[in-house]
Amino acid sequence: MLENIDNILQDLFRLFRLLGIGALTSLKIFFLTLIFSMPLGLAVAFGRMSKNKLINSIVRFFILVMRGTPLILQIMFIYYAPSFMLPEGMKINIDRFVAAIIAFSLNYSAYFAEIYRGGIESISQGQYEAAAVLGFTKVQTFFKIIVPQVIKRILPSISNEVITLVKDTALVTTLGISELYRAAKNEAARVFSTVPLFVAGLFYLFMNSIVTKIFDKIEKKLSYYR
Amino acid sequence: MDNIPMLEVRGLCKNFETNEVLSGVSFNIEKGEVVAVIGPSGSGKSTMLRCINLLERIDGGSISIAGDMMVHTNNNKKVVYAQKSQLRKIRLRLGMVFQSFNLFPHFSVTQNITEAQIHVAKKDPRNAAETANELLKKVGLSDKADAYPYQLSGGQCQRVAIARALAMNPDILFFDEPTSALDPELTAEVLKVIQDLAAEHMTMVVVTHEMGFARDVADRVIFMDKGLIVEEGKPANIFSNPQNGRTKAFLKSIF
Numbered sequence A: 001m002l003e004n005i006d007n008i009l010q011d012l013f014r015l016f017r018l019l020g021i022g023a024l025t026s027l028k029i030f031f032l033t034l035i036f037s038m039p040l041g042l043a044v045a046f047g048r049m050s051k052n053k054l055i056n057s058i059v060r061f062f063i064l065v066m067r068g069t070p071l072i073l074q075i076m077f078i079y080y081a082p083s084f085m086l087p088e089g090m091k092i093n094i095d096r097f098v099a100a101i102i103a104f105s106l107n108y109s110a111y112f113a114e115i116y117r118g119g120i121e122s123i124s125q126g127q128y129e130a131a132a133v134l135g136f137t138k139v140q141t142f143f144k145i146i147v148p149q150v151i152k153r154i155l156p157s158i159s160n161e162v163i164t165l166v167k168d169t170a171l172v173t174t175l176g177i178s179e180l181y182r183a184a185k186n187e188a189a190r191v192f193s194t195v196p197l198f199v200a201g202l203f204y205l206f207m208n209s210i211v212t213k214i215f216d217k218i219e220k221k222l223s224y225y226r
Numbered sequence B: 001m002d003n004i005p006m007l008e009v010r011g012l013c014k015n016f017e018t019n020e021v022l023s024g025v026s027f028n029i030e031k032g033e034v035v036a037v038i039g040p041s042g043s044g045k046s047t048m049l050r051c052i053n054l055l056e057r058i059d060g061g062s063i064s065i066a067g068d069m070m071v072h073t074n075n076n077k078k079v080v081y082a083q084k085s086q087l088r089k090i091r092l093r094l095g096m097v098f099q100s101f102n103l104f105p106h107f108s109v110t111q112n113i114t115e116a117q118i119h120v121a122k123k124d125p126r127n128a129a130e131t132a133n134e135l136l137k138k139v140g141l142s143d144k145a146d147a148y149p150y151q152l153s154g155g156q157c158q159r160v161a162i163a164r165a166l167a168m169n170p171d172i173l174f175f176d177e178p179t180s181a182l183d184p185e186l187t188a189e190v191l192k193v194i195q196d197l198a199a200e201h202m203t204m205v206v207v208t209h210e211m212g213f214a215r216d217v218a219d220r221v222i223f224m225d226k227g228l229i230v231e232e233g234k235p236a237n238i239f240s241n242p243q244n245g246r247t248k249a250f251l252k253s254i255f
Helices: A003-049 A053-068 A071-085 A097-123 A127-135 A137-177 A181-191 A195-224 B045-052 B082-091 B109-119 B127-139 B154-166 B184-199 B212-217 B234-240 B246-255
Strands: B009-015 B019-029 B032-040 B060-063 B069-075 B077-079 B094-097 B172-176 B205-207 B220-225 B228-233
Touching: A003 A137, A003 A181, A053 A097, A071 A097, A071 A137, A097 A137, A127 A137, A127 B045, A127 B094, A127 B154, A137 A181, A137 A195, A181 A195, A195 B069, A195 B077, B009 B045, B019 B045, B019 B060, B032 B045, B032 B212, B045 B205, B060 B077, B060 B109, B082 B094, B094 B154, B109 B127, B109 B154, B127 B154, B127 B205, B127 B234, B154 B172, B154 B184, B184 B205, B184 B212, B212 B234, B220 B234, B220 B246, B228 B234, B228 B246, B234 B246
Parallel strands: B032 B205, B032 B220, B094 B172, B172 B205
Antiparallel strands: B009 B019, B009 B060, B060 B069, B069 B077, B220 B228
């Protein structure tokens, strides 16, 4: 009997280790995407709010395509498109992982841009005017007066995107990159069991509970005013 | 001694789309004067204040502060503003208090008052804090130094806003309907602060619907209607003996 339990525990330990390695890749995608897409999203937001008609229309089109088409297709497009665009015979090899990060960053930048824009536009004109008459420059006004207020407002929306991102990392499976989901799927097929998939679910849940906790902490810190 | 007016406005014109909100407003403000601007809604009072404080771009006329030209219209009917650096200097001489206070919600009362001192006037933080303390004492809110705007009543918020504007040591203080968003109880405490400032000979322009205040505190009253100054003069004259028909009609509708 003890031998059976020992086997089960060993199998579980193996499973956790296997999925853990996959989860590391998921986390790599997660962090890299955030690092690129969050600043890029600010640039896109400014473009979207620009009074310049050309910039404005280009950016609006970008946001439309990024939000309007499935990320899974975008990943494949970024990976295969360069080869299609080059003349016959020439081949370009983008690293699968790089293609995935590019696709993720562009996609999420569009969502973050609209969240930023919503936050910025929700700040009343009075704040800008009060800062102006006090003599603050536009840059000072933006970073000292506007941004702190925007951050507090957009926190729930940002947490939505970040949590979704944790789960979206599974989409890179289309390029054959092995992350948590693919590892679980392969293992489930190998041992004819759904347990690995269930455990993968636990992994995602665990990661997102950390994300949720962090956002709760930040929200608490910002609750010193209303 | 050459007495240059603190504020000189000539032929001020402002249009919003096709709507002519200011049709050629001209007046002076002397140093130490308290001028109340009264008139019906839509008469252009607030717009005029906003134009002087560089919150709107004018469409014609000229504005100068203590002889320094802020904006003028040249012979080709083109509106020309002073250089950015000049405008920045002029801006520091003007202060404004808004109807909706516009306090910075993420800063404490003290921080609201010190922030511009430190980052615009480049004052030492300790000096800025001292100034803030004195001003809070002046407006009667020393005990709220560390409170946040959301914890204050409207009257308290407005008094903080006045302290915030005073912290920058302006030559002229503008008030855009400072008590219109307050109930009568809170209105009194704000008017008292403005009255104290008047006693200290602070140059002020107050757009207001508080006729009692205009009558008792102002040195001069300007009545505006449909984008023009209809009548101006000492409060006693305007309120007791208005000359113009429109002034009479407006005052009758109030009293």
